[in-house]
Amino acid sequence: MSKIGADAAIKALKGWKIAEGERDAITKAYRFADFKAAFAFMSATALKAEQMDHHPEWFNVYNKVDVILTTHDADGVTQKDLELAGFMDQLAARLG
Numbered sequence: 001m002s003k004i005g006a007d008a009a010i011k012a013l014k015g016w017k018i019a020e021g022e023r024d025a026i027t028k029a030y031r032f033a034d035f036k037a038a039f040a041f042m043s044a045t046a047l048k049a050e051q052m053d054h055h056p057e058w059f060n061v062y063n064k065v066d067v068i069l070t071t072h073d074a075d076g077v078t079q080k081d082l083e084l085a086g087f088m089d090q091l092a093a094r095l096g
């Protein structure tokens with residue numbers, strides 16, 4: 001999986017930013033109605049991540065889920081991160 005980079009990735013997505021720090025990574029802060037919706041989002045994403053063998057870094061407090069995506073093997077953002085980001089965005093839109 002070759003690196004596309006955070007800059008190119010955020011241009012192809014909505015609401016994602018370049019993550020702060022040394023690594024080439026993208027980040028998004030999702031907000032849901034409540035913990036139930038946030039956890040449903042995390043549960044469905046977890047199943048997708050297992051299928052893809054590509055896992056998010058995330059931090060959850062109640063209705064908030066802060067996500068960071070990058071690909072260790074490629075030392076930066078790849079198509080896999082774009083695919084997982086797109087999946088999460090569609091899911092979040094459905095969960096409201």
Ligand SMILES: C[C@H](O)[C@H](O)[C@H]1CNC2=NC(N)=NC(=O)C2=N1
Binds near residue numbers: 053054055069070073
């Ligand atoms: C050993 C395992 O297959 C690797 O660590 C996989 C798992 N999930 C992963 N997830 C992410 N986000 N990046 C990776 O490079 C990655 N690699």
